[in-house]
Structures are given as structure tokens and as C-alpha cells.
Amino acid sequence: MDRMKGKVVLVTGAGSGIGKASAILLAKEGAKVVLTDIQTDTLNTTVSEIEAFQGEAIGIKLNVSDEEEWIATIQKAVGTFGTINVLVNSAGISSQFDTTEEWKRLLNINLTGSYLGMKQVIPIMKQDGGSIVNIASLAGLVGGGFNGYTASKGGIRSISRAAAVDYAKDKIRVNSIYPGLIITPMTEGILYHNVLKQKFEEKTPLPRFGTPEDIAFGVLYLASEESSFVTGTELVIDGGTTAS
Numbered sequence: 001m002d003r004m005k006g007k008v009v010l011v012t013g014a015g016s017g018i019g020k021a022s023a024i025l026l027a028k029e030g031a032k033v034v035l036t037d038i039q040t041d042t043l044n045t046t047v048s049e050i051e052a053f054q055g056e057a058i059g060i061k062l063n064v065s066d067e068e069e070w071i072a073t074i075q076k077a078v079g080t081f082g083t084i085n086v087l088v089n090s091a092g093i094s095s096q097f098d099t100t101e102e103w104k105r106l107l108n109i110n111l112t113g114s115y116l117g118m119k120q121v122i123p124i125m126k127q128d129g130g131s132i133v134n135i136a137s138l139a140g141l142v143g144g145g146f147n148g149y150t151a152s153k154g155g156i157r158s159i160s161r162a163a164a165v166d167y168a169k170d171k172i173r174v175n176s177i178y179p180g181l182i183i184t185p186m187t188e189g190i191l192y193h194n195v196l197k198q199k200f201e202e203k204t205p206l207p208r209f210g211t212p213e214d215i216a217f218g219v220l221y222l223a224s225e226e227s228s229f230v231t232g233t234e235l236v237i238d239g240g241t242t243a244s
């Protein structure tokens with residue numbers, strides 16, 4: 001219950017799916033959690049769920065692709081809890097469309113959004129060290145999907161490794177997570193699409209799809225001191241997909 005005691009964590013995309021499950025688990029483990037999302041209704045729901053078990057949380061509306069909003073969010077977070085020890089970049093979008101406009105939108109939210117969070121939080125983490133956990137995707141590791149989503153997730157992989165090396169001397173660890181198919185509002189439509197569902201089932205050796213909590217446990221490990229010698233790593237949580 002206290003693997004994150006004394007730590008301040010900022011989570012993006014905390015209103016839904018993987019970001020929400022991670023924020024709740026980290027709060028249950030004693031972290032003070034700064035929840036952010038572009039959608040305030042779902043964000044406020046997560047805050048209430050954490051307060052219901054006496055967890056400590058504040059919610060701040062943040063569009064991750066807006067640097068000014070990042071600056072204001074971090075000021076408010078530090079003003080409330082004193083520092084930021086952990087950043088979890090989970091906010092993201094996927095897309096059905098394959099246009100140049102959509103390519104730019106995906107890179108802007110998924111990749112630039114993660115970059116801006118890292119850029120703004122690193123100066124604070126330099127005081128005391130810290131842990132950054134970036135949610136990438138199998139799309140950033142393996143082939144298939146010539147589009148902006150793949151590019152954004154491959155970019156997250158590259159900047160995570162680069163920052164891990166550049167900021168190791170400051171005791172800032174940077175790791176990335178590669179989820180397989182996790183059932184969240186982003187992906188649940190697949191369950192109602194027989195052909196797609198079967199395709200994913202065939203690609204997943206373990207006989208189920210992932211849950212947001214499967215990823216949250218990986219986030220908890222990388223956020224906590226238990227992984228204090230782990231940086232630049234790429235944690236695949238995919239039911240065996242990339243192994244097969």
C-alpha cells in the first residue's frame with residue numbers, strides 16, 4: 001500500500017483507460033497524484049474515485065500539445081504538492097484516417113505532447129531525480145501501419161532512450177511501455193468487429209486481451225524506487241504478441 005509513499009506523480013490522459021488505471025493504482029500506493037486530461041468530466045470522475053479511498057489528488061485540465069498549458073499545469077502542481085517526482089505520459093489518440101492532416105494531429109498530440117511534458121518537468125526533476133514513464137505502443141516497435149500513429153510511437157521510443165542517456169547523470173530515469181491490445185474506450189470498438197477481433201485474438205498467445213490495470217502495474221514498477229537501476233528500457237506488455 002505504500003510503494004509510492006511521499007512521491008508526487010503527474011499523469012496525462014488520467015480521465016480514461018491506461019492513464020486512469022495508472023493514476024488510481026499509484027494513488028492507492030500512496031502517491032499524491034496530479035491528474036490531467038483535456039476532458040474535464042472524466043478527469044473529475046477519476047479525482048472523485050481517488051478521493052473516495054482517501055487518496056490525494058488534484059485535477060487540472062491540460063491539452064498536452066499546448067506548451068503554455070504545460071507550464072501553467074506544472075506551476076500549479078508544484079504549488080500544491082511542492083515538486084514532481086514522476087511523470088506518466090499516457091494521453092494519446094489513434095485514428096481511422098490516413099491523411100497528412102491526421103499525420104500532423106497524431107504527431108502533435110502523441111509525440112509533441114510527450115516531449116513537452118518531459119521538457120517542462122525535467123528542470124524540476126533535476127533537483128532531486130525522478131522517473132518518466134512514456135506510454136508508447138507495439139506500433140512503435142514492430143512493422144505494420146504506415147501512418148502517423150506508428151511514427152508518433154516510434155518517436156516516443158527514440159526520445160525516451162535519448163533522454164534516459166542524457167539525464168541519467170541527474171538521476172532522472174526515462175522508460176517506455178509498449179502495450180498490446182488493451183481494452184479501453186480507444187479500442188473497445190474492436191470487440192464488436194468480428195474480423196478485427198479475430199485478427200487480434202490470433203496475434204495474442206495469451207487467451208485474453210489486456211486491461212488498463214495490466215499496464216498500470218508496469219507503470220507502478222517503473223515509477224517506483226523498485227526500478228531505481230532501470231532506465232532506457234522498453235517494457236512490452238502484450239500477452240506474447242511480439243514473441244510470436
Ligand SMILES: NC(=O)c1ccc[n+]([C@@H]2O[C@H](COP(=O)([O-])OP(=O)(O)OC[C@H]3O[C@@H](n4cnc5c(N)ncnc54)[C@H](O)[C@@H]3O)[C@@H](O)[C@H]2O)c1
Pocket residue numbers: 012013014015016017018019036037038039042062063064065090091092093094109110113135136137138178179180181182183184185186187
Ligand atoms: N488501448 C490500447 O490498446 C493501447 C495500445 C498501445 C498504446 N496505447 C496508448 O496508451 C495511451 C492511453 O490510451 P488508452 O487506450 O487509455 O486511450 P483512452 O482513449 O481511453 O484515453 C486517452 C486519454 O487521453 C486524453 N487525451 C486525448 N487527447 C488529449 C490531449 N490533446 N491532451 C490531453 N489529453 C488528451 C483523452 O481525453 C483520454 O482521456 C495512448 O497513448 C495510446 O496510444 C493504447
